[in-house]
Amino acid sequence: MASIVKGCYLSNVTSMKKIYLFFLSICSLGLGCKEFIEPSLDDRKVILLAPSDGTETKDYTQIFWWENVEDALKYRLQVVSPGFNSTTKLIVDTLIKGNKFKYTLDPGSYQWRVRAENGSSRSAYTIAGLTVYPTSITEQQVQLSAPANNSLTNQSPVLFKWLKLFSADKYQIQIDADNTNFTSGTTLFLDKTTTNLEYAVSFTKDQAYQWRVKAYNGALESKWSAVQTINYDATPPPAVVLTAPANNVSSPKPVTLKWNASTGAKKYILFVYKGDVSIPYNSTFPLSQTALSYTFNLGNSGEKILWEVKAVDEAGNVSASGELRSFTIQ
Structure with missing residues (x-):
């Protein structure tokens, strides 16, 4: 048993080395290394742009702004009062994809900081302070x-x-x-x-x-x-008109289910039932898709299948039920 385990371990190590060398060769040729190995942000620095460190202002609404960091997917922004070494109140703690965040503060002393993040690493925080003075509303x-x-x-x-x-x-x-x-x-x-x-x-x-x-x-x-x-927009799109196959026909597999576009529809929900409208054919259904057809390649000879389609618009409104058709697999 020990020799088997050792053999498996050595085999896995060898395989991992081969994969690593393969990726390394791709990177050395300049063939999209970032697609395989996510760059580390450990040594990157976020450059804060505004409000700059030490800002004093009477504007309650501030736009926190920093430079984008290459390979960052998102940023962690935190704002506290009065500072990170003596925090009495957490004002903001959020992850955002952009490099700007607008927020309205009360008069007081604050520090804010930002770090860059991706799926496997994060940079250090960069910190700045500001003071907001009271003024007329x-x-x-x-x-x-x-x-x-x-x-x-x-x-x-x-x-x-x-x-x-x-x-x-x-x-x-x-x-x-x-x-x-x-x-x-x-x-x-x-x-x-x-x-x-x-x-x-x-x-x-x-x-x-x-x-x-x-x-x-x-x-x-x-x-x-x-x-x-x-x-x-609370108005649903028109009911979907089915086109093929005709209702109650016998058809060999695969069966291509087709329907016309519904005005204003962004996607369609395909319902397929196993001989009873209360029983979905399997866990795939109901199925959401943007195409106007679907190839059904399941079922056994002599099995009766029922199907219908509903349209969904951009606001999320769902059309009324249209025609419910059936076909039997030859």
């Missing part, structure tokens, strides 16, 4: 947080959210259905005031809406936030 701007700008949804109500603005005691949210950046002068779809940092809105019409938020401190008011857009 009239010089500030509310930061919107959700839904994301230009997002598409079929959910109702939609929950609109924004970040707290220091010294604010209430917020005004406006929604415009005219999409003119609130310059049309017509009646707004929504104009409400709340002490909360969110507001739920129910839409009844499929279209794009623009929204913005402003903060108040007594009689003082902040600047309006940036205007963002949300697209609402």
Whole structure:
């Protein structure tokens, strides 16, 4: 037994060496080494761009910005108060793919740091400090947080959210259905005031809406936030029309299932049943795909198969059930 185990071990080591030498030869020829061996970030350094170390500002909203690091897939950003050696409050701890992050802070002292990461390594953190001084709310701007700008949804109500603005005691949210950046002068779809940092809105019409938020401190008011857009679509695409094979026919394998495109559909859900619409043929179904056909190569001679297709649009709306067809395998 010991000799067998030893032989297997030596065989595995030999195989690993061969694989390593193969990859090494590819790298030496310049044939895409990064596709096989992920570069290490251990010796890389993140260069912070803004706010620079020692920044003093009266702007509550900051855009944290750094240079991209080659071979990094994402970045870990942390913001604490007052510093990493004497932390009393963790403000931000997030992974992002880009090299910018916007966040609204209260007045105070902060440190922020960023490291680069990929699937197998990470760089050291680079740290910078900043101080935010209090000032009048009239010089500030509310930061919107959700839904994301230009997002598409079929959910109702939609929950609109924004970040707290220091010294604010209430917020005004406006929604415009005219999409003119609130310059049309017509009646707004929504104009409400709340002490909360969110507001739920129910839409009844499929279209794009623009929204913005402003903060108040007594009689003082902040600047309006940036205007963002949300697209609402709760209308499902038309039912899918099946084209082949014809209903209730006998067909040899493989059987190519075909259907017409449904207007506005982004993908299709294929349902295949084993002689009963309550029993999926196997764990493959229902199957999501973008093609307008599927080759079915399962089943036994004489077996009856039922199938149908539903369309799904970009907002996630699912079409009504269309025709349910069947075929028997020859």
